[in-house]
Amino acid sequence: MSGRSSLLIENYLRKAGFWHVATVSRGWKLDSKIISTLIERWRPETHTFHLPCEECTITLKDVQLQLGLPVDGSALTRSIQSADWGAICYNLLGVILDNIYGGRIEMDWLRYTFLEPGNDSTEVERIRYARAYILEMIGGYLMPDLS
Template identity: 75%
Template sequence: MPSPPSSLIENYLREAGFWHAATIGRGYKLNPKLISALIERWRPKMHTFHFPCGECTIILEKVQLQLGLPVNGAALTRSVQFADWGAICYDLLNTIPDNIYKGRIEMGWLLDTFSELGNDSTEVERIRYARAYILNMIGGYLMSDLS
């Protein structure tokens, strides 16, 4: 969601461990020259930055510090090939996207479906909106895949 998170879902984002990640970059101006310089030095095959002083890699502990996301607990390593993604979306979001492909949903659908949260919303609607907000953060900028 392009706008800052609503105060109505702040507690849900905190409970899920995503509050800090939701507020990253708010109020800061990005430096396009710095971003371009980092992109030029990134080597995707090695997952490292190559600087004149040596190589620099990103490790999970640093990501945890930067994003404030919890990294303890059980790892999700299982591949789900034959899940009923429509039923999963309905259980979590109370709606089913028109197009689900191998567990992927379109970010545009997510933004259109969960565009605003009213002050008169119920707790269940707020929880669903918080879930959609987290999905958008993950698919939009935490683990974006433009392919």
């Protein structure tokens, strides 16, 4: 799923506001030296980069401009600990992961469970694949983690 998104789900990604995110990384190569330098200059106590010219930080507006994600709407301000994550997973994706840890879904499970839809796929299958694709984008390179 981490490759190019299928044209069959383009409309769903556009509707969710993730089409630009799905296309923005095409052709990019990560420079590990630049990333290492930025990590060394990050100060978690002030949430800023300490650069030779001055301090700087990344704002929500910066993220919106770079990724084309909408930032208007309700904000999430708390964690939901008592949710039935299996039911939520089934409602959104149509399958239940064997083990969900506090709402965390393994990225490998997403990749192996949701194969790219074919031309004969149903709308429900395309919607579920688009949701899995968005989850993989979020967990894969917007907020990278192992899950």
